[in-house]
Amino acid sequence: MIRPLLLLGAALAAPATVAAAPAGPLQVTSKVLVESKQRAADGTTRVALVPAKRAVPGDRVVFVLAYRNTGTQPLSNIVFDNPVPRGVAYRAPLPGSAVPELSVDGRAYGALDQLTVAANGARRAAAADDVTHVRWRLARPLAPGAQGEFAFQAALK
Known part of the structure; x- marks a missing residue:
């Protein structure tokens, strides 16, 4: 099983580090984008995703x-596990991206409504702010030359 583990630093301006199985045919890259509001000549405002150079609490980002x-050769059993950096709150998959499995502890994964966290000596339903990891599994072998991408939205705490 190939399990690339992406470690995205809390400093959004720093490039992500990729630790994967020994060097092989699976290339994995990651980037962090920040939402930037841009005013058009007609007075409308549009939101664009730009490389994150600086971000402040409340900014919306996309991993x-x-x-x-x-x-x-085709590659099988590929799992991508992406920790959510401290100081970042998971929000949702980017529209058009596959829905990831989520975790609040890095061990158990599932849909958000299936997860719980310990709070004040009891268990409560997990919230998006509790997510610590997102994970995607490729359902089919990845053919030679094939590529794709996954993305999720988050906010700086």
Whole structure:
């Protein structure tokens, strides 16, 4: 099983570090984008995603994970596990991206409404702010030359 583990630092301006299985045909890259409001000549405002150079609490960011099979054989059983950096609150998958499995502890994964956290000596339903990891599994083998990407929205705490 190939399990690339992406470690995204809390400093959004720093590039992400990718730790994966030994060097092989699976290329994985990640980037962090921040929402930027841009005013058009007609007075309307549009939101664009731009590389995160600076971000402050409350800013909405998007974490993007891109992958590609550079080999000559299909790759199977691929799981992407992406920790959510401290100081960042998970919000939702980016529209058009696959819905990830979520975790509040890095061990148990599922849909948000299936997760619980300990609070004040009891268990409560998990909230988006409790998410510590997002994970995607490729359902089918990744063909040679095939590529894709996953992304999720978050906010700086």
